[in-house]
Amino acid sequence: xxxxxxKKLSAASFLDGSVVYENxxxxxxxxxxxxxxxxxxxxxxxxxxxxxxxxxGPDSTVVTAGTSSWYSPTVSALVFIxxxxxxxxxxEAFHYSDGGSYDNVDDDNKxxxxxxxxxxxxxxxxxxxxxxxxxxxxxxxxxxxxxxxxASVDDTESTGVYTSSDISKSVSEGDVxxxxxxxxxxxxxxxxxxxxxxxxxxxxxE
Amino acid sequence: MSTLPAITTxxxxxxxxxxxxxxxTVYNNDAALAGAFGSLEMSDSIxxxxxxxxxxxxxxxxxxxSVVALYRWTAPAxxxxxxxxxxxxxxxxxxTSDSTLSGSAYATISVYNAATLVASVEPQSLxxxxxxxxxxxxxxxxxxxxxxxxxxxxxxGAPKYHANISILAYTKHRE
Numbered sequence: 001x002x003x004x005x006x007k008k009l010s011a012a013s014f015l016d017g018s019v020v021y022e023n024x025x026x027x028x029x030x031x032x033x034x035x036x037x038x039x040x041x042x043x044x045x046x047x048x049x050x051x052x053x054x055x056x057g058p059d060s061t062v063v064t065a066g067t068s069s070w071y072s073p074t075v076s077a078l079v080f081i082x083x084x085x086x087x088x089x090x091x092e093a094f095h096y097s098d099g100g101s102y103d104n105v106d107d108d109n110k111x112x113x114x115x116x117x118x119x120x121x122x123x124x125x126x127x128x129x130x131x132x133x134x135x136x137x138x139x140x141x142x143x144x145x146x147x148x149x150x151a152s153v154d155d156t157e158s159t160g161v162y163t164s165s166d167i168s169k170s171v172s173e174g175d176v177x178x179x180x181x182x183x184x185x186x187x188x189x190x191x192x193x194x195x196x197x198x199x200x201x202x203x204x205x206e
Numbered sequence: 207m208s209t210l211p212a213i214t215t216x217x218x219x220x221x222x223x224x225x226x227x228x229x230x231t232v233y234n235n236d237a238a239l240a241g242a243f244g245s246l247e248m249s250d251s252i253x254x255x256x257x258x259x260x261x262x263x264x265x266x267x268x269x270x271x272s273v274v275a276l277y278r279w280t281a282p283a284x285x286x287x288x289x290x291x292x293x294x295x296x297x298x299x300x301x302t303s304d305s306t307l308s309g310s311a312y313a314t315i316s317v318y319n320a321a322t323l324v325a326s327v328e329p330q331s332l333x334x335x336x337x338x339x340x341x342x343x344x345x346x347x348x349x350x351x352x353x354x355x356x357x358x359x360x361x362x363g364a365p366k367y368h369a370n371i372s373i374l375a376y377t378k379h380r381e
Contacts, residue, residue, distance in 0.1 A: 003241065003243045003244055004240040004243060005240075006233075006236050006240050008233060009229035009230060009233035010229065010230055010233070015229045015232065020232050020236075023232075023233075023240075026240070027239050027240055030240075030243055035243070040246050040247065040248050040251070041246070041247040041248060043248065043379070044379070045257060045283075045379055046282035046283045046377065047257075047259050047282055047377065048259070048279055048282050050261060050262055050264065050279070052264060053264060053265070053266055089282070090280065090282075092278075092279060092280060094275075094277055096266060096275075096276060097274075162275075162353070164280060195277055197280075199280065
């Protein structure tokens with residue numbers, strides 16, 4: 001938004017009513033529907049994107065629970081394309097525990113909730129599942145994905161475990177954002193229900 | 207807060223000795239008004255400076271009446287909690303035959319602003335949606351960065367069902 005350009009009236013000027021009217025009309029015209037959001041202070045919104053609770057654990061198409069060799073696979077709980085430039089501010093993970101027998105989270109069976117981004121051309125088709133080598137460090141991103149940040153769930157409480165991590169990284173409009181769930185720890189046979197929350201900030205509508 | 211333009215008063219009597227209505231005074235007033243554009247603040251100068259925000263929905267099994275947290279989240283900006291919605295669903299273990307919810311078997315589902323109870327509902331029917339207004343609560347205002355918890359905070363008997371839970375809130379625009 002440009003500021004209204006008004007005509008100068010100096011002290012020695014004749015008080016020209018038409019100029020006064022024109023100046024007032026320009027100011028009024030800016031008020032009447034021409035004030036743009038982007039020119040206000042605080043032009044951005046923050047909000048949360050929530051997913052879950054989702055179950056994380058053995059996928060029978062990848063591993064077989066109950067055998068000694070299985071590890072919980074890497075899967076995405078959330079995939080979306082950034083509708084406009086945005087900043088991912090925080091990732092939150094809440095391990096919801098209802099005492100089910102499938103619950104297996106501790107220091108040897110961690111659940112990492114990782115926010116990643118990639119260019120759209122590379123990102124969508126392979127965004128949902130990844131056959132990651134168990135020997136691969138889970139916090140090393142697999143190309144083309146770039147890590148934004150992560151939260152680690154590695155403890156159990158009857159009342160649930162809440163962890164969060166500040167991120168504050170920018171993502172361009174059209175890029176893919178995903179939240180990956182992956183196992184870590186000595187055993188990496190993680191099973192859990194988790195609620196994932198992504199906090200983002202973006203400009204108000206253009 | 208943005209500074210509102212200072213407007214000089216003047217008389218409509220030409221040649222008034224104290225506040226002469228001269229061209230430069232008129233111009234200065236207009237210039238002050240025009241100068242305010244670009245420095246208006248969302249929170250101070252604009253009406254309706256908040257947006258609705260739906261938290262959730264989450265769908266969780268309700269299988270206890272002891273204190274169990276169902277969901278925690280951090281307020282992304284200053285937030286006013288407005289309504290709690292809970293809709294029971296008769297689904298447990300993939301079937302509908304094992305659900306229990308009645309006037310003698312129900313859980314209290316509550317919203318906490320930090321450690322302060324804001325609102326609760328006690329669903330007792332699988333065919334009714336429950337709403338608790340938080341709009342009149344003195345504890346509905348959540349600070350930027352505060353943690354909200356939805357939890358089971360008590361109940362009666364042994365309920366067993368799935369709850370779809372969402373919270374309507376209003377969040378301030380902000381940088």
